[in-house]
Amino acid sequence: MAWNEIVCTIFLALGCVVTLTGSVGLVRMPDFYARLHTAGKTDSLAQLLILFGLVFVTPGPVDEIGGWLIRVKLLMVGMILIIAAPTATHAITKAAHLSGLKPWTKTDPGGEPK
Amino acid sequence: MTASVLGIYNYWIYVLLMMIGLYGVIAKPNLIKQAIALGLFQTGIFLYYISMAVIDGGTAPVWTTIQDGAQKFEGPYDNPLPHVLILTAIVVSVSVLAVALALIINIKRRYGTIEADEIDEIDQADRLAEYAAGQAFDAADEAEAEAQPAIRAAAAAAAHAGHAHPGSHV
Amino acid sequence: MQLVYLITAVALLVGLFILGIRAIAGPTVWDRILATNAIGTKTILFVTLLGYIAGRPEFIDMAIIYALVTFITTIAILKFAEKGRLD
């Protein structure tokens, strides 16, 4: 393995771990707001890790137009996601909060129908 | 490359998807569900077509040339024709869905429900009411027809009586 | 390297499976919307990865379109849940 492949592998492995954590959290957490927490945070981190890892293994010589185009597009995807995903999460939260969904607490577990 | 279950597994999934769609179309009385199920059925067929296009070790049928017409990828390209067929089919399927939804909205306006069996019941009731109305109309007609001879006789009697006074046509 | 990609892909798929449970089961509407949104993000990563698995990463445009579509669909679903209408 060349050095760039090793770096990519590390990033991808981290991304996998974060992704799986987020997914499990989305199922395990007790109420909507806690799930939102796990889903929103881990999604943003995981996509950045994986996209950044893939930048290293993009084929094509660095001085060739094609290779650069792909790398720039990868970062562009990351940028779009960094803007769009939190916006969507924020909008969901706000709508849920305005609709009267109460957060779950240990003393008052009536936040949502079981 | 020996023949295996994995070799035709894809085709079984396409059958499964199609049958799920077909089951939805037959079993679910809700018209929206039926429209969605029709979409599932279509996707099954799309899957069948695209699966046939794959070639072992092939890549997407977009040639990339580096310089002077030299190919970056010499390997086989997947068959592009099914892709072309399905590409247009997907867009046509959304048009079909849109027209179906418009019809469903009109049905809701006319019947007040979108469950197929309730629509059938309403239709049946309408037909019965129509039939009853027709019966009543026929009965009235028959009564009129039965009354006809008497009326004619009366008219004839009147005309006969009229002979006594020529010029006065009733 | 193919093996690394494959393992990553399988991990993402497992994540998709788990999220699918939440999307199907999710007690409130908001849970479903959240799960749909998270599935969208995962598919973006997956589609990028598939390009590398196939050895032709020049089709990144797919990922951009996925990002846009996921965003728009989330907003539409959200608007319907919040206001009960779409315009």
Place this chain on the structure above:
Amino acid sequence: MTTIVIIDTLLLLLVTATAIAIIEVRSLYASAMLTSVYSLLMALVWVNMHSMDVAFTEAAVGGGISTILLIGTLVHLPREEKKLKKRLHAPAAITCALAGAALIYGTLDMPNFGDPMAPIHHYRVPEMMSQTVGFINQTKGKQPAPEGFDPYAYRTFNGAVQGIPKDPTDTAWRETSIIAQRGIMVPQVLTPGHEPHHEAGHHLHPPDDFNGHIPNSVTSLLAGYRGYDTMFETTVIFTAGVSLIMLLRRPRREGEAQKSAPMTDQVILRVVTKMSIPFILLFGLYVITHGELGPGGGFQGGVVLACGFILFALVFGRPALYRVLPPRVTDVLTGVGVLIYSGTGAACLFFGGKFLDYSALNAASPGEGEALGMTLVEYGVGITVSMVMLTIFNQLAEEQSK
């Protein structure tokens, strides 16, 4: 190949589970949401099978537009289907089981997944691919057909080889197979002076350089070989838009106020939308224009354009959209797209070619003529598709104001 098969298997399992959930879940709203998930997963399957253009279309159309349309319809309808008495509809289940069994029995004779010797790769397609293949091998010279090559040969589920009289272990067979894998699909077409399938009127295009200048073969087949079909499919979409107008549009009274519920109270959403809409529209135009070089084209780009306008209507309200793009303009542009398509065909006639034979557009360099014609056609398709999708959305949304 094994990677493809593994991912394919897992993805298809997921897809099937989603499909069952879509049918079985009682809330129509959840069903519509799951439809979006289903389409995104299906698009992943297409990408995995290297069908980029289809994946593009499926993601934009299935994940975006159809979900929005379904949700837009649900505004007037009850959000749950009524409770059925029986969980399983026995006649339907029996029908489906029988039909499914018959179809599965039929698949036993299918060639293997990914078999390069499958008939589909050898019968009709190579005839138009041959020119491409000729182009690929221009630098290497054309190779003659091997002895005993049978384009109809393929392997069935049982491993039996059909259509080839010889022993599969024969060297000729292996050679044929290698040549098929190399992408040289029907060698006999490549032999100069010997064109077995060329009846009169069969070919719409000059055999020398068709496809040679368009890297994306899907687009070149779409606009070239299947140009007529694509034109009439555009017309089908146009017809769908017209039917929607006829089914749902009511004449608006003068001075009638347009009701709407914009989401402008969410500041972050409003700002991000305002920032991203120019980008989305630009990206749509890029997809349309870039259709010859990479995945993309009129259908996909048109849907992306429509998505941009729909996002605008979602966040700022439909009256704001009507100020930007009045329904009258939308209606006219719907027809203009089809007109551009057929007008390009007519222009080809004018320049002395056949209908939709783009190479006539530039006599000096037929390849550039084809590129020009295909771009024009893609723009026609894109305009019609985007405007029809927008019309459909507008009509469904206008219905909510009553």
